[in-house]
Amino acid sequence: MKKLPENVKKIWMQASIITFIFWMIAFIGSRFLFTLIKWPIWLSFIILALGILELICELSLIPYRYAFNKYKISEEYVEIQKGFFFRKLSSIPIARVQNVNLNQGPLLRMQNLNSVYVDTAGDNHKIEAVTHEEAQTIRKQVMDLAMEARNAK
Amino acid sequence: MQNKLLNPLALLFGLKNYFSQVISILLLSIWIHFIWITPIFALFLLAYKIISYFTYRYSILDNQLLIKHGIFFKKEIHMPYEKIQNIHRKQWFFLKPFNLEEVIVDNASHADSNIDLVAVNENVAQMLEHKRLIANNDIAEDISNKAKDDNHNKFDAQYNISNHSMNLFAATSFRGLFGIFILCEFYQRYSFAISSKYKDEVFNYLGSKGIIIVIIEFLILLIVAFIVSYVSIWIQYYRFTLTKKDGYLTFSRGLLKQETVKIKTNRIQSINFTQNIIRRLFKITTVKITIISDQKENTNTKDPVIIPVLNAKKLYPITNQFFDNLPKEEPKIFGKRNYSIWLFIRNSSWILLMPLPLLLNGTSWLAMFIFIEVILLGLVIFNGFYRHVHNGVKLIKNDVLVIENCRLFNRHLHFINWHRIQSITLRESIWMQKKNLAHLKISERRGDASGEIIAKYIDLNVARSIYNWYQNQ
Numbered sequence: 001m002k003k004l005p006e007n008v009k010k011i012w013m014q015a016s017i018i019t020f021i022f023w024m025i026a027f028i029g030s031r032f033l034f035t036l037i038k039w040p041i042w043l044s045f046i047i048l049a050l051g052i053l054e055l056i057c058e059l060s061l062i063p064y065r066y067a068f069n070k071y072k073i074s075e076e077y078v079e080i081q082k083g084f085f086f087r088k089l090s091s092i093p094i095a096r097v098q099n100v101n102l103n104q105g106p107l108l109r110m111q112n113l114n115s116v117y118v119d120t121a122g123d124n125h126k127i128e129a130v131t132h133e134e135a136q137t138i139r140k141q142v143m144d145l146a147m148e149a150r151n152a153k
Numbered sequence: 154m155q156n157k158l159l160n161p162l163a164l165l166f167g168l169k170n171y172f173s174q175v176i177s178i179l180l181l182s183i184w185i186h187f188i189w190i191t192p193i194f195a196l197f198l199l200a201y202k203i204i205s206y207f208t209y210r211y212s213i214l215d216n217q218l219l220i221k222h223g224i225f226f227k228k229e230i231h232m233p234y235e236k237i238q239n240i241h242r243k244q245w246f247f248l249k250p251f252n253l254e255e256v257i258v259d260n261a262s263h264a265d266s267n268i269d270l271v272a273v274n275e276n277v278a279q280m281l282e283h284k285r286l287i288a289n290n291d292i293a294e295d296i297s298n299k300a301k302d303d304n305h306n307k308f309d310a311q312y313n314i315s316n317h318s319m320n321l322f323a324a325t326s327f328r329g330l331f332g333i334f335i336l337c338e339f340y341q342r343y344s345f346a347i348s349s350k351y352k353d354e355v356f357n358y359l360g361s362k363g364i365i366i367v368i369i370e371f372l373i374l375l376i377v378a379f380i381v382s383y384v385s386i387w388i389q390y391y392r393f394t395l396t397k398k399d400g401y402l403t404f405s406r407g408l409l410k411q412e413t414v415k416i417k418t419n420r421i422q423s424i425n426f427t428q429n430i431i432r433r434l435f436k437i438t439t440v441k442i443t444i445i446s447d448q449k450e451n452t453n454t455k456d457p458v459i460i461p462v463l464n465a466k467k468l469y470p471i472t473n474q475f476f477d478n479l480p481k482e483e484p485k486i487f488g489k490r491n492y493s494i495w496l497f498i499r500n501s502s503w504i505l506l507m508p509l510p511l512l513l514n515g516t517s518w519l520a521m522f523i524f525i526e527v528i529l530l531g532l533v534i535f536n537g538f539y540r541h542v543h544n545g546v547k548l549i550k551n552d553v554l555v556i557e558n559c560r561l562f563n564r565h566l567h568f569i570n571w572h573r574i575q576s577i578t579l580r581e582s583i584w585m586q587k588k589n590l591a592h593l594k595i596s597e598r599r600g601d602a603s604g605e606i607i608a609k610y611i612d613l614n615v616a617r618s619i620y621n622w623y624q625n626q
Contacts, residue, residue, distance in 0.1 A: 076624070084583070085582055085583055086580065086581075087579075087580065087582065089578065089580075090576055090578040091576060091577050091620065092576040093576075093626075096574075120576055121575055122597055122598045122599075122602075122603030122604070123575060123603045123605075125576065
């Protein structure tokens with residue numbers, strides 16, 4: 001199975017820092033709010049602690065997350081693995097693939113990466129990040145194979 | 154048949170809507186102190202309804218069904234016969250003497266283009282069915298006309314529900330319980346509207362009577378709910394018949410309103426044998442199917458009940474007549490693990506927290522609280538064992554996967570063919586991995602969206618073998 005590109009780690013790091021910034025905003029906001037509604041101030045430190053805890057967890061889990069996020073595209077199926085504590089391994093036969101969509105948020109765009117959604121008639125599956133060129137080839141490859149598989153029927 | 158009007162009785166159907174609209178306007182006008190607007194509105198609405206009745210025309214042409222309607226903005230709906238997905242027929246009992254019925258024609262598109270012929274002659278549906286068969290090349294036109302009369306009463310398979318089965322089905326339904334849940338739900342939602350004085354009175358009343366009276370009253374409520382559900386099921390499933398012919402399943406049912414639905418068998422995604430706990434005890438089974446449908450199709454055709462009740466002896470022989478690829482007898486399910494009993498109990502133990510609010514009023518409800526907790530604890534433990542017993546997977550011939558699972562004491566046995574599985578997912582946490590357990594999730598198409606079938610906490614090796622089977626076809 002193939003690993004995600006190396007710089008997806010950077011994106012996860014940035015994402016966890018951004019969530020931390022939101023926690024900080026919540027922390028500062030809560031200090032004002034709690035004085036306003038006369039709740040004890042120390043409650044807002046719980047928010048700060050949660051934020052820091054999440055930041056530490058997210059950052060320390062990045063290597064594991066990287067090691068366990070994999071995908072594979074073969075002639076017959078697409079296989080996606082993700083998660084460390086809660087692991088998921090999905091298999092989608094090429095013949096069931098209806099659509100392959102590429103998505104790109106601002107963080108992904110900075111690293112020139114794409115996330116890939118593989119849609120079936122029932123559900124959809126996401127490959128978190130691949131390089132832009134890789135995404136295009138995946139899309140072309142899977143759609144071509146899917147077309148072939150459907151015509152063969 | 155060109156530019157035909159609907160039967161004038163269609164106007165009667167509009168009346169129900171008409172009255173509810175007028176009444177809502179009346180209420181609004183009282184609220185804004187503008188009552189005289191109501192009769193004017195009522196008159197206009199009546200005129201509108203009548204005119205729109207007279208402008209609604211349908212034509213059954215050689216290659217398509219054509220609807221023209223609209224007063225100011227004329228609209229035309231063209232529905233070529235080969236695009237028709239479904240023809241539903243609904244017949245209220247008072248329409249039967251006039252040979253009239255409602256016909257709903259669905260097509261495959263997502264757009265709002267379903268056709269609802271509110272009251273037309275019975276032969277319209279037959280004509281449409283016939284034209285659709287011709288359009289799909291299922292039968293050639295000349296043969297069909299000749300063979301029509303001989304073939305009319307020949308089916309590949311037919312099932313009629315007997316009165317005995319009907320009684321069993323109605324008596325073992327949990328619908329009454331749901332009725333009580335709905336009442337409770339209503340109470341919770343609207344309890345603010347009941348003044349606290351009444352509430353106190355009720356609680357005092359209950360408190361003064363003692364626990365036994367409360368339980369007896371609860372039992373009476375249960376019996377009433379049971380009778381209501383019994384009767385409603387009789388009305389809904391009255392004279393249930395299922396027939397299979399030319400690759401179509403047709404089922405019809407209903408006392409006050411007879412509904413007939415025809416489903417092409419290749420739309421069937423999976424077959425589901427369902428038993429609630431009482432039916433499990435009596436060894437009777439309900440057969441359901443999941444089908445692909447579009448958004449507009451009404452809800453009771455989404456997971457239609459194909460056979461209301463079958464006892465264990467008849468289950469496999471009869472279902473085999475209607476569906477290919479079913480086993481000849483109950484399949485033996487693999488992948489159970491004893492450790493899952495504990496996991497199921499643990500996962501549902503949050504329910505024990507539910508009665509905690511009873512303690513908010515001090516210790517006056519303590520006896521009640523302990524009583525409920527003991528019952529809940531028993532239920533949670535029983536649930537763990539019950540789910541464990543009905544849990545697992547099995548592969549049978551012709552690449553059919555069988556998944557047995559259980560939710561809310563309803564035991565399900567799903568049969569799904571390899572070709573109908575959209576994707577398969579193996580899920581495990583690292584703690585489960587230590588115990589060699591996994592969840593196996595199958596996704597299928599259900600209605601216009603997706604559905605999933607999960608076997609939880611089964612043996613990892615069994616789950617992995619299914620996963621590999623799916624991948625290596």
